[in-house]
Amino acid sequence: MRWDYTRSGNPTREYLEKEIAYLEDGDAGFVFSSGLAAISTVFSIFDRDDHIIIGDSVYGGTYRLLNDYFTKHGLSFTTVDTRDLDAIKAAIQPNTRAIYFETLSNPLLKVTSVKKVSALAKEHGLLTIVDNTFLTPYLQQPLNLGAHIVIHSATKYLGGHSDVLAGLVVTKTPALSQQVGYLQNALGPTLAPEAANLVRRGIETLSLRMAREQQNALAIAEHLEASPLISSAHYPGLKRDPNFR
Template identity: 50%
Template sequence: MTSLPTFPKRSPEPTRCESFATRLLHTGHELDPTTGAAAVPIYQVSMFDQPSLDQPGEFDYARSGNPTRRALEGVLASLDEAAGAFAFGSGMAAVSTVLMLFSAGDHLVVTDDCYGGTYRVLTRVFRRFGLDATFVDTSNPAAVRAAVRPNTRALLVETVSNPFLRRTDVPAMAEIARQNKALLIVDNTFLSPYLSRPITEGADIVVHSATKYLGGHSDVVAGSVAVRTPALAQEIYFLQNAVGAVLGPQDCFLLQRGIKTLQVRMERQVRTASALAQWLEERPEVREVFYPGTGAVVSFRLARDAMAAPFVQNLRLPLLGVSLGAVESIVTVPARHSHASVPAAERERRGITEGLIRFSVGLEDLGDLSEDLALAFEAARHVA
């Protein structure tokens, strides 16, 4: 019988490339080390046979580790320039596991204009276990400093907030965190590692809803956590393994595939979003436009709340729903979708009204998108 060819095992160390575009494709984790396949295959197994009782192998049970997940996590660590990274079953699984670093009596300062799921898990789940949070405008460092208490253990901020797209100065937050011996946790979902790498600016932990730009194709739900130090990596791994909030191998495969086109997708989406934000500024049906100068999401407030329903109903191209960051444009009404779990009074305080629209720009042609929006505006103006 002819023996099968053997392939040298590639080094697990990431390829050192200056260019982000090249690192997306060449991280040291892109090939299967056993066969040389151009992508690490889907290891759809729950357990691994052990060589012996006294000498266990690298993998034993898929919750604790899986070759497909290990390859993806190597890619994620490389992109975020982190000491380690971990793939979770969703963005909220990632956020919730990070919050398990803290104990009853600990206090966090959190972006007030944050994702509704983050607000919900802090106020309705972790508060029951004694974890306290103060929500402030983290685009204002003075407000953050004023909110810090002796028992503050972390700042949890979003690089670009949701849904008003306010920027938070990560180096300024890192300085406040260091001065108070607290961790800096950054949700970088809206910018992705292509536009922002918070660990290089002083963050300790970076979270992504990888469902969004990292995956990019509306076909996978995932989350990621990247950490600054090996010690934090050990803590996050322990929590992930203990709780079991891991990403399955098929989704790991899809996510690693999506990441390869992150830069080319975002370059186009950011360019279109910037032009669309300027176009929206001129529309009489729009009262306010929120755009931070970068990124592929534009939020805007309609002239009247009653225009929201006819506006979204007359759009032809964008999907209507709760997500963002995909190749298709997605229109979201935060009061009904992403922030529906936030109590009505709190939504009102934040200005999350029925007329607030969040528009995630996809890869469609700018002219087609603006024409579609113009027709929907016209219909909404006459109906309302």
């Protein structure tokens, strides 16, 4: 029987997993009960004494998970500004296995080049893991820029309606898909069918919402930048922002 136990798979979850894999142009997709559940599962592919380089501007809950929990289980981390390739190179150790970062970062909206970091990681035989929550596959597909694993907190733009808690992972290769798929089932942080359906519903309007949200965000950022009450506004769409491209 194909779907004999909901934790191991169900048609609603499978639909969403195939959908996000298609949108990110990956080998396979996996859905989880939250963004942190997705991140926790991905970092569980590593072994004791492995070292990972992480961006210096990531979600606070991710820092807590990695530095307070995973360090107790033998992983070590070095935090760097992933926009600085020399800083990444300097942080690489013999036991380094991956580089993890957000682009855009939460909350300062720092822009890291997935293509440049992935090329550096490839030179050193490292995995590139990207949290693509703030850009979504509508604006960026990290796997096509050289990344190996993409993570989303679907609670935000993908879900889109503030009524669902969910996380997503997309892998680039069958080998990584097998690792993440095994852990998804073994650890059990899976998404209920009802929640999977809400994320599916949200993705239907992703392109419309992202286009309008960019317009709104720029208008708000320009208003704040012009205000004498605001010392600085962080938004990469502002020409004065150091991340402007």
